[in-house]
Amino acid sequence: MNFVTGICKNTTPKLFDDQIQAIQKSVRTIVEDGSCGNKNIPVGFHAYMGSTKTIAKGVVWVYDKIVINTHNAYSGTTGKFTTPEQALYMFSYDTLSDPGKMSHAGLHVNGKIRSWQACNNYGGKHQGFTCSNSAILLLQKGDVVYVEDHLAAATIRGLYSDFSGAKLN
Structure with a gap:
């Protein structure tokens, strides 16, 4: 290891700090946007239940294993999808x-x-x-879509029960 001696100026660490903050801001924007900076990616999601569950009537079914979730x-x-547009x-x-x-x-939109x-x-x-619909x-924009049992408590087999949605162009 070689040591360098000399006068340390605060401009270099400040420059690196500014660059790191700019990179962090870009990464946050990409993550929060969900589209990796590309606004042309269509709206869509696909998720499934990670385990078998018994869920009471009127409780939203949560598909907790997300395969894709643009936006x-x-x-x-x-367990809810909110329409971005x-x-x-x-x-x-x-x-x-x-x-x-x-x-x-039952597929519900804003409670109906x-x-x-x-x-x-x-x-x-x-x-x-297996049942499908x-x-x-x-x-x-802002409508909330989700699945819940509309008749009684439900026992649902994980991995084989899923929920998907996509905007049609």
């Missing part, structure tokens, strides 16, 4: 019910159900039962 419009904490959107939700279990997923699904698996003893909706 950070979907929350893996609340007015547009036509397509949503899909799939549910796997265990043998002897049921679920009745817009699409229904019934997954009653009372006949099979060793087989899961999709909907195309004209939504306003």
Whole structure:
């Protein structure tokens, strides 16, 4: 290791500090924007449940494993998608019910159900039962879209139950 001696001026550390802060600001902008600086990336998300859950009627289903989430419009904490702009959107939700279990997923927009699904698996003893549904909706900026059971408590098999949405161009 070589040591350099001399007079240290504060201009060089200040310059490095300014550059580091500028880089941090750019990274924060990219992360918060969710589009890596490219406004041309379409709005869309896909998430699935990381574990099997029993969820009470009227409780929002949280799909906590996010595969893609442009524009950070979907929350893996609340299970809700908030539309970043007015547009036509397509949503899909799939549910796997265990043998002897049921679920009745409903796609809700601002608290009102817009699409229904019934997954009653009372006949099979060793087989899961999968239900799917999709909907195309004209939504306003700030509308909140989510899935919850509209009939009773639901038992939902993780990994095989998912929720997706995308803005149609």
